[in-house]
Amino acid sequence: MNTERLIETFSRYVACDSESGNEKRFCELLEAELKARGMTVLRDEVGEKCGSNGWNIYASLDGVGEPILFSAHMDTVPPGVGIEAVVEDGVIRSKGDTILGSDDKAGIAAVVEAIDMLQEEGKPRRPVEVLFTVCEELGLYGALYANYANIKSKEAIVLDSGVVGEMIHNAPAKLSITVEITGKSAHAAVAPERGIHAIKAAADAIVNIPCGYPDEQTVMNVANLLAPGKSNVVPDKASFEIDLRSFDEEILARHVAQIEEAVKTACDARGASFDIQIKRESDIVFVSPESPLVARLKAVYADIGIAAEVARTYGGSDATWIFKNGIDVINLGIGMTDAHSTDEHITVEDLENTTRLVYGMMRAE
Numbered sequence: 001m002n003t004e005r006l007i008e009t010f011s012r013y014v015a016c017d018s019e020s021g022n023e024k025r026f027c028e029l030l031e032a033e034l035k036a037r038g039m040t041v042l043r044d045e046v047g048e049k050c051g052s053n054g055w056n057i058y059a060s061l062d063g064v065g066e067p068i069l070f071s072a073h074m075d076t077v078p079p080g081v082g083i084e085a086v087v088e089d090g091v092i093r094s095k096g097d098t099i100l101g102s103d104d105k106a107g108i109a110a111v112v113e114a115i116d117m118l119q120e121e122g123k124p125r126r127p128v129e130v131l132f133t134v135c136e137e138l139g140l141y142g143a144l145y146a147n148y149a150n151i152k153s154k155e156a157i158v159l160d161s162g163v164v165g166e167m168i169h170n171a172p173a174k175l176s177i178t179v180e181i182t183g184k185s186a187h188a189a190v191a192p193e194r195g196i197h198a199i200k201a202a203a204d205a206i207v208n209i210p211c212g213y214p215d216e217q218t219v220m221n222v223a224n225l226l227a228p229g230k231s232n233v234v235p236d237k238a239s240f241e242i243d244l245r246s247f248d249e250e251i252l253a254r255h256v257a258q259i260e261e262a263v264k265t266a267c268d269a270r271g272a273s274f275d276i277q278i279k280r281e282s283d284i285v286f287v288s289p290e291s292p293l294v295a296r297l298k299a300v301y302a303d304i305g306i307a308a309e310v311a312r313t314y315g316g317s318d319a320t321w322i323f324k325n326g327i328d329v330i331n332l333g334i335g336m337t338d339a340h341s342t343d344e345h346i347t348v349e350d351l352e353n354t355t356r357l358v359y360g361m362m363r364a365e
Contacts (some may be wrong), residue, residue: 001117001355003348004202010092010109010351011085014101020075020137022242023054027074030108031130034059040129042150050134057132058150059187061115064364067127069153069327071143071318072160073105073136077340093345102346103339106150107159108132110351111332114359124364129153133318136160140282143318148325155293156329157317157361162339164350166332167297170284170312171320173252173336175278177242179263184227186237195234196271199227202238204266209242211257218255218268220248220316245314247284282320287328297330322339332357 018026034041034057044056054074060067079098086093094100106157111130118125129151133142160170181202186195202225211221220242227238246252260276267274287293289310301308313331322329335350 001113001352001359005116005350006109006113006351006355007087007092007348009112010106013105013109014085016081017081017083018054018074019078020078020135021050021052021099023052023074023134027057027112027134030074032058033112034130036111037119039115044147044150046142046145047134049145051138052134052142054134056134056142056146057130059130059170060145061125061128063125063127066155067125067129067153068361069129069131069151069156069322070111070358071131071133071156071158071322072104072111072135073133073318074104074108075137076101076103076105077137079342086089087348090348091345092348092351093102094342098249099340099342100344100346102334102336102344103143104136104160104336106336106346106351106354110159110355110358111264113355114362117236117355117359117364125362126364127152128362131322136318139318140316143321143327146321151325151327152315156319156322156327157332157358158317158322158329159334159354159358160317161313161331161333162336163309163333164335164353165301165306166311166333167294167308168313168317168333169287169289169294169310171282171316172247172248172314173249173284174281174316175244175252175256176281177256177259177279178239179242180239180275180277181205181237181263181267181272182274182318183234183236183238183270186234188232188234192234196236198235198272201266201270201272202227202240204269205263206240208262208265214255215251215253217248219246220255223348247312249284281314283322283324285320285323285329287323287330291328293328293330294365296361297357300357303360304356306353
């Protein structure tokens with residue numbers, strides 16, 4: 001491994017602005033660098049669907065044996081313009097007025113350095129595919145709209161989690177629920193008794209909708225309670241949103257029924273009506289801890305001296321849509337710390353170990 005080159009590559013990538021929706025320059029940079037390494041590169045034109053001026057990048061290298069896919073996202077959260085990486089005492093940070101962008105350009109840099117290592121050594125490799133996506137931070141949109149017909153791999157690695165050695169094999173189904181309550185307006189000073197108070201009905205319902213962890217498989221949150229209008233008018237409209245995630249479909253359905261019952265009971269008591277819209281954002285991701293992919297990852301981790309363990313997360317990643325398209329996928333921790341903040345950083349050691357891991361998984365068995 002050429003650590004100096006790895007740091008330079010990572011620093012060059014984070015210096016190329018690519019906040020979500022504005023990834024074009026970084027897409028162009030990556031296309032050129034992958035082509036320079038002899039990869040077949042295709043543009044996956046998803047930008048219009050995602051609200052981006054960029055596109056997904058699919059690239060591949062020939063090899064022997066079964067192909068493997070590596071995926072990371074190209075977009076960053078704000079403030080991500082004018083990033084300058086600084087290396088101090090083995091830690092890479094920004095200058096402090098921006099994020100760093102290790103989420104997720106550390107993963108991309110590791111993939112590129114691993115390809116360089118294999119090509120320089122001339123050692124046998126598996127067929128390698130990469131999928132670098134746009135607009136992950138806005139809702140996994142690049143992966144959602146990706147053209148999976150390009151991809152031959154049945155195994156994939158996403159490089160987009162925090163703790164090195166943590167292998168995310170399980171993620172929950174996620175529902176976004178919007179509740180709209182309709183009451184009746186009336187003058188709040190002259191004839192309040194003629195009104196039906198939509199906010200009161202919403203509040204009664206929310207009291208009976210749990211937040212946090214209602215059980216060991218589920219997390220829920222209520223947010224965005226809205227009721228625009230004047231303070232001297234009984235509000236006739238109110239709405240709120242619920243984020244609901246569960247690792248168990250039966251439990252998920254039970255919580256949906258509980259939400260519907262809480263809203264119905266509250267509205268019936270006050271004479272209000274309601275509408276509930278449920279949007280399924282993602283399905284459950286589950287790759288067996290006994291799968292060949294996990295076994296191979298553990299072996300490679302062991303070779304570089306890291307004890308790896310499977311884990312689950314309530315958070316989302318591009319792994320959701322890769323799995324949805326019939327590919328076993330593990331989301332790996334790569335050492336990004338305090339992501340989405342100006343305190344974001346990553347150690348050189350973690351960047352090196354991520355590269356070693358990617359290199360090991362690319363090697364022909």
